[in-house]
Amino acid sequence: MQRRVGVVAVMAQSRENSAESINRIISEHGELIHGRIGLPFRECGSSVIALIVEADTDELGAFTGKLGMLPGVEARTMLFGGPGRCRGKGV
Numbered sequence: 001m002q003r004r005v006g007v008v009a010v011m012a013q014s015r016e017n018s019a020e021s022i023n024r025i026i027s028e029h030g031e032l033i034h035g036r037i038g039l040p041f042r043e044c045g046s047s048v049i050a051l052i053v054e055a056d057t058d059e060l061g062a063f064t065g066k067l068g069m070l071p072g073v074e075a076r077t078m079l080f081g082g083p084g085r086c087r088g089k090g091v
Contacts, residue, residue, distance in 0.1 A: 001056035006079035007050060008047040013072035015056070021070050029063045063067060 013016045026033065026049075035052040053060065060077055067075040 001058060003054055003056050004079045004082070005052070005054050006060070006077055008051040008053055008060070008067075009076045010067055011074045012047050012049070012065070015047045016045070018070055018073050020049075022067065022073065025063070025066045025070075026051070028066075029059070032059055032063060041043075044057055 010022065012022060014055045026036070028039050032053045032055040034054060036049065038047060039056075040047045055063070057079075060079075064075040064077055067073055
């Protein structure tokens with residue numbers, strides 16, 4: 001299956017209740033992730049995490065499915081059209 005580069009956006013409604021579970025799932029799928037940025041919205045207790053990923057759709061589905069099953073957590077994926085940047089380059 002073709003690996004593609006994309007972004008996974010995660011919104012946690014209650015950072016205090018979900019941070020540990022989110023970080024565990026992200027760590028379990030760390031081989032897919034090239035970069036991460038997290039932005040807390042302290043005034044409302046939520047946070048957004050953006051992950052730069054390179055994976056096939058099955059891997060991303062398993063990853064975001066686990067995140068989306070957490071209470072108060074939403075995950076969305078955006079993929080670029082072509083193959084991943086390292087595909088076929090021996091990297």
